[in-house]
Amino acid sequence: MGVIRTDKWLQAYVKSSGDTMNRQQKWFIEPLCSLFQTDDVDSLQTYLWQLGLFTPDQPVSEEDLSTWLQLHPWSIVKQEYERLRKKWDGPACKIYLLPLINEPPPLLKQLGEKTGITLSHAIVLLIKPTITKEQLRALTIHEYHHVCRLAYTKENEEKMTLLESICMEGLAEWAVKEELGKQECAVWTRYYDEASSIGWFDHFLKPSLYKEGRKSYHTLLYGDPNKGVPLWLGYYVGFKLIESAASKYTTTKNMLTVDAISLYKCSFYFITVR
Structure with missing residues (x-):
């Protein structure tokens, strides 16, 4: 458990020769098959591309590797993970750091060209070597909070309700605010104003709050x-929902084990929209 030294994967990939597609599969995809519980290397590779993993036509260069090693994000994430695990009494998990695609799609650019994939027992962080220390800490906080929340709820993507999903995202970004300040929060926390979101909540979200399966919503x-x-x-409303419920529960750690319905009933969305 802990931070996996994918710097060794990076060095092996850069120093190896041959077709970049096969090299990526050997050094990055095959080691993750057991994590994603699959033997289908091609499908996992495609899935990770969709989430932002670098593509073979935009490979990691010697220069990129040098930048990665200078930043050494593995040590930053390790320190943050160990600090949070102690503070939140959180579970152990594995954390993998992989290179983000050179030219991310618009949604990933809005996220600061960084993203994460959280499983119940592991986290995959997709980042650029130019990421700042505080951006990396914020991403680690958000994704590890998901691990802690999932350890409590025992939820999975197929059964998770929309309400739990928006609460989970709101809680994770509220943790970033609590740990690093609002300046490190994701851009979507500042997209709109509360007055507008109340109407949108009533129209778009409220009818589907208990719908199950993240793909369905x-x-x-x-x-x-x-x-x-x-x-x-959903992300913005989740953050604002937790912000309005936080006065009752005070800290991120206190809210970790509060069910989504209770959080919702403490928020202005429940009070304002009935």
Whole structure:
């Protein structure tokens, strides 16, 4: 458990020769198959590309490797993970740091060109070697909070309700605010004003709060302007929901084990929209 030294994967990949597709599979995808419980290397590779992993046509160079090693994000994440685990009495997990694609899609650019994948027992962080220490700490806080929350709820993607999803995202980013200050919070926490979000909550989210399966309400979480759903709607509402409920529970650690319905009933969304 702990931070996996993927710097060794990076060095092996850069120093090896041959087709970049096969090299990526050997040094980055195959070692993750057991983590994602699959033997289908091609499908896992495609899935990770969709989430932002660098592609073979934009490979990691010697210069990139040098920048990575100078920053040494593994030690930053290790320190943050150990601090948070002690503070929150959190579970042990594995953390993998992998290179983000050179030219991320618009949504990833809005996230500061960094993102994470959280499983119940592991985290995969996709980052650029130019990430700042505080950005990396914020990403680690957010994703490790998910691990802690999942350890309590025992939820999975197929059964998780929309309400739990928006609370989970709000709680994780509230933890970033508590640990680092609002200046390190994700851009979606500042996208809108509360007055507008109340109407959107009533129209878009409230009818589906208890819908199960993250894939079934993906649009409500991330938004889709083409369908009239504001960008990052579920994330923004989740943060504001937790912000309004926080006065009762005081700290992130106290809220970790509070169920989503209780958090919702303490928020102004429940009080204002009935």
